[in-house]
Amino acid sequence: xxxxxLVHRCPHCQGERLYKNGHTVRGAQRAKCKDCQRTFTLAPxxxxxxxxxxxxxxxxxxxxxxxxxxxxTFGVCYQTVMKWLGEKSRATPGIQRHALAQPARRRA
Ligand SMILES: [Zn+2]
Numbered sequence: 001x002x003x004x005x006l007v008h009r010c011p012h013c014q015g016e017r018l019y020k021n022g023h024t025v026r027g028a029q030r031a032k033c034k035d036c037q038r039t040f041t042l043a044p045x046x047x048x049x050x051x052x053x054x055x056x057x058x059x060x061x062x063x064x065x066x067x068x069x070x071x072x073t074f075g076v077c078y079q080t081v082m083k084w085l086g087e088k089s090r091a092t093p094g095i096q097r098h099a100l101a102q103p104a105r106r107r108a
Contacts, residue, residue: 012038049076054084061085 009016015035022030029042057074067081
């Protein structure tokens with residue numbers, strides 16, 4: 001029989017005094033450090049959406065598809081699309097998120 005032992009450490013303070021602290025929405029084990037009181041995921045899973053899907057979504061957004069429409073078509077939630085748009089706008093400073101601005105109110 002082959003067995004391995006994995007010692008988890010706090011990613012913030014490298015402390016070993018940890019205890020289980022529930023699960024993430026996706027089912028991964030959460031832990032809390034007794035030394036610094038911070039919480040974290042023990043074995044975080046990789047990104048949920050593939051880079052190819054991300055590229056498709058950003059392209060659809062550039063083609064003026066609404067975020068709601070992106071959610072319906074690709075199954076990517078609003079917050080994720082907003083996060084990706086933020087990452088893209090930070091990566092390319094010339095691009096602004098015009099479509100995110102609220103429409104101007106009409107004067108009475
Ligand atoms: Zn800690």
